[in-house]
Amino acid sequence: MRKIVIFIVLLFSILSFSNFSLSVLNLTTIGVDDGTLDYFPILYVTYQPFDFLSFKVTDYLKLTHDSFDLGMNSIFKPRYYYFETKFDIFGVNFKMDILKARLKKTQTEKFEGLRLGGLKFDYYGVGMDIKGDKFSLGVAYDIDYNNFAGYLQIELFGFNFGGYYETKYNQVSFDLTKSIDFGKFSIFAWGALSAKTTDIANFSYLIGARVNFGDFAFSTQYLKLGANKYDADYLDGDPNSVAFSSDAWAYYMDIDYTLNDYNFGLFLRYNSVWASNPSYLPLYGLKVSFKDFVFKIGNGDLIANISGEQKIAVELNYFYTLEFDRISLFGSKKKEISPIVVEKNKESAEIYNTVMDVILGEEGKTYVVKGIIASPKDLLSKGSFYIQDETAGLMIYAPSLMENLEVGDVVVVNGRSKLWNGIIEIVAKNVEKVGRKTPRPDVLTSLSKTFISSFVYVEGVVKEKRKFDFIVDTREFLIKIYLKKGTNIDISEVEVGKKVKVQGMLTVYKGEYEILPRYQEDIIIIQ
Template sequence: MRGKLIRYFVLFFSILLVLISFAFKIDFKLTGYLTYDMNLGNLDNFPIAYWTVTPPAPFDSVAIKFTDYLTYSHTTFKLFDYDFIVPRYYFVDTKLSVNIPYVQTIYLAAGRMRLSRGLTSQYEGVSLGGLKFDTYNTSNTTPGLGGFVGYVYGKFGSYSYEIGGAYSAELNNFALYGTLTTDFGRFGAYYETRYYQVSLNYSNSQKFPFGTVDYWAGIGAATNTINEPSFLVGAKFTSGPWFAAGQFVWIGANKYDVSFATGEPSNPNMPRSWNVMGELGYNFPGFYVGIFTKYNSNWASSGWLPLYGVKLNIADFSLSFANGDLYASSALPTTQFALLKLTYTYQTSIDLLGTVQSLVASLTPRPAVQESKQTTIKIADLYSMPEGSKVTVTGTVLAPVGLLSNSVTYIQDETGAIMLYGKSIPTSLNVGDTVVVSGSTKVYNNVLEIVVDNITVVGKGTVKPVELKSLDKSYLSNLVYVAGTVESVGKDNFIVNTGAFKVKVYIKSATGISLAGISEGKTVKVTGILTLFKDEFEIQPLKQADIEVK
């Protein structure tokens, strides 16, 4: 009898779990770094998996997140006699937009996670100080509470700041940090009690008639070796298609003050040593070619020559040839004279509830007269209505659902555009679909959106980008275009100077857009959705063709 009751309970719990899962949205992302030895054919692969589980409204401001290094060993736990791995990081977090003087955002998280902050990791994966603070002992694979992470972000005048920290309940230690962004650079201060590290970082970017210079510096030490700190200075220069970079590191009494990228062959890995590296390259249309050199105090004392070679970058591929070892790792133990690196990303979303709701909505007949009554509100009118208003509008879909952000798309009519958010938005929507949308208005990160209750496709429309003539909020959520000159280029963004104003173009990884053909001085036309991020205007293109290089 007892065994039968247990089986019934397990069956009931399993059915309940399946039903609950229909109400949650699951986002999955896999990113990784693949290194291939072209001399012997050896391979080193480091994939990282991310899961984000978002509950249904009104709890969708909270997310459950998992991060796992797939090639690492795992402990397991049993559920219904099945073994499941315990991911490396698991936590619950929320980011709240608030209307408090000088405070715009509050972030809170609890669980096993890593707090990463710093301003010096800008060239070849080398950084000094900052924080890489885990809220648990990484050698302990037994599931545990972890700890807590939080920060506050705000602005006052033209300055912005972020103050935060972390506490490990498992280890009873903590980390604190603060950053300040000013007109003359960004400053960061960091302290943690796990290894008793303290550090200061600085970074800035300046534009000159001959090009743009990004530079950074850091100093740090363990508290017991504070009289022998480590320091780092570096700079990058871009002028049209030309690129140059250089960096010098001095490692003081504590070799752990400085972090090097995995496999970096020029890491001296010892106290009281130095490392120097530099590069000069040219951005051709579609690819980059550069020459580089690296050297350190160990090689110099042994009478070795510097490491030097040439690299070719095409989108996410990097091919390097050198006079010595390019990758120092036990996974590739021999000398790598020729090395191929690939950065890859795959992501998908599972929204069972949204799919079911979309199917039901598509099979439910709606009288034409009812649809005509729902078109009375124009999108521009929404911006003068009180937040929380129940509205129904008609518009044309501008972006694939979830491409720029989870459960998000945008619609546009002849008067304006607005962001749509909700799990009831069917992922089967196509750009150009004309839809009738019902829901409630809400301001999120200073952007007005409709939290969707129902959405129905009623026809096809024409998507027409509008010219962005000024950085004004009346253009928010519109499909806009600008033409101008590229002033600077980052890893996933670049700045366009139209002559009247400057605007950032930010590339979302899900779009797969490459910036290989973008360099300072190029004339471009960019089309995309105009958004706000931390009160800064951004254009987010949807596809490669949205960036035209003249």
């Protein structure tokens, strides 16, 4: 009984004074041939008493666990548990982790999750990362086994170079990436070398590239292992992982066509093990994907870590997160919705809820909100548009709405709130246009759920660029800028290292915050 009381007091203290979140990423693969299932859930827990300090837990729930003994009871010991502190000195970002953590760095996980070299260094001790405009470096020390790991990544002459070293396996590696953009035609290439320090001459290497032309993409990579097979790290279930041995090789090729959120493609896999056996053919097939859903059909086994031969497979990954609100110490009443009164004219007035009322209020309840359209219907999400008021932003789902509403239209929306993919929206019953007003973006000061669906802007330096997105470093945080298909935004002039100002709607996808620009003018190159 005493332990239960202590636990309740501890939990109450955590929820009263600190931010607390719990998330689960589940990686699921289903063999359609016989219904076999493979899943791999990953747990993330964050307890943040201060902005600069947090305690984090990461665990692979399916794996075996040791335990912490608590008298007559025990709790499982997670894979990683550590304190993390962040601070900034003269524009350079510092991050320090203490206790059981992992230092993971690479630039080669670009195609099917295959990694050569880099670091995946687990330690019980202390680690630090330092990040500037053109570089990042980090070190970690494991006090249990007296091992050390370190890395340096730097941008020079349009290339991104990386160097890595760790004493646990006496491994040294180097990698680089290069992006070349010609508008609709672009090339992104990567390569790596890795070897044991005791056998440098027998190194492993990886080379790969992705070529984009309009909606088509061609991706290919080739891996050649040297004396140390552990230079490479295959993704779980990768059919080419049968070639996980010294002096083996593996080849990958995909051809893809993107249509809205759908992707249609062909794939080819081959390796030295199959090539040495005349009865084996290269693995090839078709694939269709939609967001986190992938369907594949091939001429051979598509899933290496499921028993039997799976020629038809489905991959479904989903991310669920729950952020706990702080418990009020001064009362237990639920927040009451306080409507605001907006005068339409001198003779009458209408009562509306604010957008924040909807976000904080009861799901499924009917609300009447008034706001300015910040993004028009169907542009960023089929059947939906975004509004904002003085409190926040909100997505409105109105697939049957026929009226042609534009950015700047002031509308009154009547409908029920609904949680969709972790985002609160209004399923509209009625939408009425009542005026005009120019929407103004708010500066995004932090990656917080408070800003989700809001019209925001950021300024910063482009750190990475791909076909449909790029990463902006604001010095406070990194944010992905994602281009939706229907916007037809051209980012050919956006280059790594340039300073930009970007505005758009903030959303979250697979636990990652993204800004969705609406138009070409939402992206401004400052220098």
